[in-house]
Amino acid sequence: MVEVNRSPSATLLDEEVTKSGLFELSPEIRLDLYKKMVLIRRFEEKSAQSFMQAKIKGFCHLYIGQEALAVGVCSSLKATDVVITSYRDHGIALARGVPPKNCMAELYGKATGTSKGMGGSMHLFDKERRFYGGHAIVAAHCPLAAGIAFAQKYRKEKNITLCLLGDGAVNQGVFHETLNLVSLWKLPVVFIIENNEYAMGTEIHRSTAGLPLVKKSAAYDMAGMVTDGMDVEEVRAKVLEAVNLARNENCPVLIEARTYRFRGHSMSDPDTYRTKEEIAEAKKRDPLFLYSQKLQEQGILTADLVTRIDKEIKRIIQEAVQFAESSPEPDLSLAREICFANEDQIEPVERPFYGYYN
Amino acid sequence: MATLTYRQALNEALNEELERDSSVFLIGEEVGEYEGAFKVSQGLLKKYGSGRIIDTPISEGGFVGLAVGAAMYGLRPIVEFMNWSFALVAFDQIINNAGAIRFMSGGQFSLPIVFRGPSGGGTQIGATHSHSLESWIANVPTFTVINPAFPADAKGLLKSAIRSNNPVCFFEGERLYGINGEVPEENDFLVPIGKAHIIMEGKDVTVVSSGYSTHVVLKATEELSKENISVELIDLRTIKPYDFDLLAASLKKTNRLVIVEEGKPFAGWGAQIAYDVQRLLFDELDAPIYRVSNLDIPNPYNGPLEQEVLPNPRRVIKAVHEVLG
Numbered sequence: 316m317v318e319v320n321r322s323p324s325a326t327l328l329d330e331e332v333t334k335s336g337l338f339e340l341s342p343e344i345r346l347d348l349y350k351k352m353v354l355i356r357r358f359e360e361k362s363a364q365s366f367m368q369a370k371i372k373g374f375c376h377l378y379i380g381q382e383a384l385a386v387g388v389c390s391s392l393k394a395t396d397v398v399i400t401s402y403r404d405h406g407i408a409l410a411r412g413v414p415p416k417n418c419m420a421e422l423y424g425k426a427t428g429t430s431k432g433m434g435g436s437m438h439l440f441d442k443e444r445r446f447y448g449g450h451a452i453v454a455a456h457c458p459l460a461a462g463i464a465f466a467q468k469y470r471k472e473k474n475i476t477l478c479l480l481g482d483g484a485v486n487q488g489v490f491h492e493t494l495n496l497v498s499l500w501k502l503p504v505v506f507i508i509e510n511n512e513y514a515m516g517t518e519i520h521r522s523t524a525g526l527p528l529v530k531k532s533a534a535y536d537m538a539g540m541v542t543d544g545m546d547v548e549e550v551r552a553k554v555l556e557a558v559n560l561a562r563n564e565n566c567p568v569l570i571e572a573r574t575y576r577f578r579g580h581s582m583s584d585p586d587t588y589r590t591k592e593e594i595a596e597a598k599k600r601d602p603l604f605l606y607s608q609k610l611q612e613q614g615i616l617t618a619d620l621v622t623r624i625d626k627e628i629k630r631i632i633q634e635a636v637q638f639a640e641s642s643p644e645p646d647l648s649l650a651r652e653i654c655f656a657n658e659d660q661i662e663p664v665e666r667p668f669y670g671y672y673n
Numbered sequence: 674m675a676t677l678t679y680r681q682a683l684n685e686a687l688n689e690e691l692e693r694d695s696s697v698f699l700i701g702e703e704v705g706e707y708e709g710a711f712k713v714s715q716g717l718l719k720k721y722g723s724g725r726i727i728d729t730p731i732s733e734g735g736f737v738g739l740a741v742g743a744a745m746y747g748l749r750p751i752v753e754f755m756n757w758s759f760a761l762v763a764f765d766q767i768i769n770n771a772g773a774i775r776f777m778s779g780g781q782f783s784l785p786i787v788f789r790g791p792s793g794g795g796t797q798i799g800a801t802h803s804h805s806l807e808s809w810i811a812n813v814p815t816f817t818v819i820n821p822a823f824p825a826d827a828k829g830l831l832k833s834a835i836r837s838n839n840p841v842c843f844f845e846g847e848r849l850y851g852i853n854g855e856v857p858e859e860n861d862f863l864v865p866i867g868k869a870h871i872i873m874e875g876k877d878v879t880v881v882s883s884g885y886s887t888h889v890v891l892k893a894t895e896e897l898s899k900e901n902i903s904v905e906l907i908d909l910r911t912i913k914p915y916d917f918d919l920l921a922a923s924l925k926k927t928n929r930l931v932i933v934e935e936g937k938p939f940a941g942w943g944a945q946i947a948y949d950v951q952r953l954l955f956d957e958l959d960a961p962i963y964r965v966s967n968l969d970i971p972n973p974y975n976g977p978l979e980q981e982v983l984p985n986p987r988r989v990i991k992a993v994h995e996v997l998g
Binding site: 397428429430431432433434438440441442447448450452455456457458459460461462463464465466467469470488489492493495496499650652653654655656657658659660661662664665666667669 | 698724729730732734735736737738739740741742743744745746747748765766769770774775776777778779780781782783784785814815817833836837838839863865866867911914917945
């Protein structure tokens with residue numbers, strides 16, 4: 316049986332981080348990276364299907380094509396570090412170890428979802444696993460990442476914050492305000508721009524001056540790096556380097572990761588702004604296929620193992636869907652209950668429910 | 674009792690809470706070296722250092738978002754706006770992040786954060802610098818909205834706000850910083866959130882207000898008492914959630930209500946109170962409710978004209994005459 320959620324690379328131990336041997340990945344870790352990528356791919360394919368069946372509503376932004384990024388990033392972090400991302404968040408949540416069944420239940424809007432059905436696809440959260448959310452206003456989570464890193468430094472912890480954002484986010488003012496603050500105050504945070512070349516339907520050359528994106532780091536005197544976002548091992552190595560800088564030197568880092576999404580911006584996007592040829596060309600760099608090939612060449616993966624992993628992961632996804640479908644809908648009292656913290660250090664106030672007069 | 678100005682009372686509240694809890698910090702433009710644009714944070718940098726009294730660039734979206742992130746991680750930020758009008762630059766962070774994250778995370782992340790600063794008109798600083806945003810914030814479901822009128826309440830409520838695990842917007846009347854008032858010297862003086870108080874007992878009409886408007890009403894009552902009109906003045910202190918019970922008890926006595934609210938008229942908090950009262954206490958009313966608010970234009974720079982646009986004693990007196998028939 317393939318263990319997806321409790322894998323050795325999901326969280327690194329302190330000694331692993333400090334060992335330079337980390338850059339030389341063991342076959343066990345490599346296989347785990349592969350499995351995680353398969354998990355995300357199959358989860359997203361299933362999500363697409365459920366969306367088409369109108370079981371998932373609202374928006375549904377798929378991560379297909381970008382799996383190497385989520386997995387490379389999350390496998391470079393300690394369990395006590397924080398990950399925060401934008402609305403294309405399923406892949407990151409899964410890579411961070413958030414259980415697929417709770418993710419799926421959230422897409423279904425059920426009470427058993429990561430956010431009890433109040434967040435939906437774009438707002439997955441898991442405090443226990445230090446996954447600080449899916450955030451749906453473009454770039455609005457960037458200063459939150461700075462604030463979490465601020466708090467980590469304030470508390471003299473050795474933890475860092477890792478913030479993923481899309482290429483569209485760099486044109487928002489608050490992104491620039493954030494870079495200014497983290498560089499000025501030397502906060503332990505790594506920003507990773509997932510540059511998939513499209514901000515919704517707008518190609519990057521039509522939206523963004525001053526390319527390549529990594530140059531944005533120079534304006535704020537930050538360390539900047541570029542990585543091939545289609546190569547999970549390269550992502551992991553680069554992020555690890557950045558994370559070590561952030562952790563040990565309180566030095567914020569900006570990484571531009573070059574990737575591509577194989578589907579439209581969301582499930583409701585007819586994707587008419589890209590040619591079939593362009594997408595076909597990009598798919599030659601399919602991170603899952605490339606990695607599978609590489610591991611097979613190295614003898615770590617065999618055709619038989621590929622089939623077995625796929626089968627096992629399909630079973631996990633199926634279980635997640637069954638869990639989501641059989642879970643209860645949240646009710647109004649639950650929604651009311653979670654609005655306010657009741658552990659105030661003062662007498663909590665009674666709050667009337669406006670809009671409801673019996 | 675000690676006599677303190679409103680700004681000194683706020684300063685004491687900040688000082689006491691910073692001392693009590695090391696997770697509390699103050700962040701904003703000019704709060705440190707400059708000791709606050711209105712000197713509310715005087716002496717705090719010297720006592721607590723730049724690690725906890727944090728000067729920021731002019732960058733509201735950035736530092737407000739940063740404070741929200743720090744609150745998600747369990748710190749207790751106090752964000753000072755040099756002027757509440759500048760908070761508009763950071764409204765996405767205030768409303769979409771501070772206001773929604775606890776709910777959207779299924780209750781996982783509390784937001785123990787206080788946003789505070791000077792608010793309101795009357796000092797001829799023009800439309801962009803004199804907003805009263807209380808009703809805007811009250812329209813966001815998760816916020817507590819506080820607007821004290823006196824130094825004692827300013828101190829006791831700010832301390833309560835800092836200890837709340839929910840997001841609080843704390844509006845300080847810009848015209849109130851210099852007023853004096855008695856503040857209890859007792860150790861750890863707190864004023865409960867959500868409780869109004871009766872400033873003046875009366876039997877003819879209930880007037881409800883908050884913040885600077887309470888002083889406007891007090892001025893009006895000097896004239897009204899000459900006409901033998903007895904006003905019961907309720908100072909809300911907390912606008913949301915507001916103290917319906919105290920208001921109801923007063924209305925059972927006076928049967929007439931005037932609401933005095935600084936802010937634009939359409940869909941202001943006074944409209945909510947008027948709705949609640951007519952819906953739940955219709956039988957107690959002997960006259961239609963009258964509401965005094967700003968006129969529905971941006972605040973003018975011109976002094977006399979601005980006074981005319983804001984709630985003023987003349988308009989309050991007119992309102993009281995109206996409900997008394």
